[in-house]
Amino acid sequence: MNNSGGATISPDLVPDELYQPSSWQYKGEGNSNIILTYIGELDNFKLTVLRLRKSEEEKKDALNINNNSGGFSNKQDEQQDNSIQSSSIDPQTFTVFYVRDVIAPLIGTEHTSELALLRVTPTFLQKLSKSISSHRSSNRVNKDIDLKQRYAILSPDYTKFQSNNSSSSKQQESPTNTISIEIKPKWAFIPTSTHIAASNSIKRKTCRFCMHQYYKHKTTTTAVVTDYCPLDLFSLKEDRLRRAIGALISTPVNNFKLFVDGLLVDLAKTNWQLLLKGFFVHEKNGTNTLNEDNDNDNASKITEYLITLLTATILKEHILFSRLKHLQKTLDELDIEGIMKLLSSPTSSSSSYIQQLFAVEPSLEEWRTASLRYLERIEKHTGNGTLQSSNFNDNNGSSNEKPLMDDAEIKQRILEFLFSTTLKDSILKLDYYHDLDMKIVRNFLDYIKKELEETDDNSHSVFLGANKRKCFE
Ligand SMILES: [Zn+2]
DSSP, X not given: OTTTGGGBOOGGGSOGGXXXXXXXXEEEEOSSEEEEEEOSSOGGGTTEEEEEEBOOTTTTTTOOTTOOOOOOOHHHHHTOOOSOOBTTBOHHHHHHHHIIIIIHHHHOGGGSOOOEEEEOOHHHXXXXXXXXXXXXXXXXXXXXXXXXXXXXXXXXXXXXEEOOSOOOHHXXXXXXXXXXXXEOOOOXXXXXXXXXXXXXXXXXXXXXXXXXXXXXXXXXXXXXXXXXXXXXXXXXXXXXHHHHHHHHHHSOTTTEEEEETTEEOOTTSTTGGGGGGGGSOOEETXXXXXXXXXXXXXXXXXXXXXXXXXXXXXXXXXXXXXXXXXXXXXXXXXXXXXXXXXXXXXXXXXXXXXXXXXXXOOOHHXXXXXXXXXXXXXXXXXSSSSOOOOSSSTTTOOSSSOOOOOXXXXXHHHHHHHHHHHTTTOOOOHHHHHHHHHHHHHHHHHHHHHHHHXXXXXXXXXOSSGGGOOOOO
């Protein structure tokens, strides 16, 4: 409790109703968290969700910062822990303070949620687990709510809107009709670091996300190769944005979710678009834009309207998207290949120094300091908002020279790189990350090679367009 300060709701002030399982309804879950939405009577909590950690036994020890085995299965690739942990602090408390003190200064407080900690007990968690069990999908139930967590996180439910057309407090609390989307945009840039080896130069032509699609296709039976390229989304050009959103809608995988009035829409269902009918019935020149008798026609019209709406919304939020791109690019300025050089070819005592540093995961205080130092570095190095080359050999293009950084700077760059991974894929392990990077590159080159051979043969069994994939910023 000492660390949680003002972000924790004092137990005396927590209404009993929050501890009634019937006040919470299952909303969704990922690999690491389960989200419940408040359906009780208290107006103050009407648009609130409760985030609970799931147990994580099967993966906890598998990933170690000094682990060089590189032999993780694809299942493990997909099952990375999506949150940051520290040995000295409760993980949920850590998350709340990490968002508030580390991420919010980088992204901007206007773009981050207000989170609060709610003290929970094993009995309450057990009851919740029971009450939501019938709503969970069978492919997720292998991991249950972690009964050992001491806190859950309360945050705003962004899938519902508060009505703001009345000053009456009662009406302000009631949700109005809402379309809400969740996008995991992933990598926003093509790396330019001079530390990328010539044999990996494909990384300068095809973005990491697009290459990763082919790796997933190779290693999992269910993966589809999507046409979505994050660089289209981050281009903030209308035609490319429309293409990106269209691809996200047709192959959402886990990068896109659509909610209508707080409920997740199943985008695999035929004519799901009709759920949005009420939002897109317009009178145009005296006629309704939707044809009452033709569902298929209406569905494709509504898809187009939705793409138009989302494109306009993203263009309106262009500052956030530009900021995310700039953050990813500057935090990951050296690329994982440069970071691995910092770790493996030090000029001084850096190797043992760095290993010592990461024997335990960085503390909240270390993350806070790194966040501030990054902002100072960016301010110092950028006159016009773009970071010029770093002082780590980027001036001569040689990829073999030893790092010129002192230990403190090396540590800073590694922490910055780890920030960048949380803004892209939420992976915090350097060796794992490097290993995956290499697998993705090798696999993509393999696909290109095979496709070129198959084109000669006039056979198309592996043709997925790898050699035609061109990504550009
Ligand atoms: Zn791409």
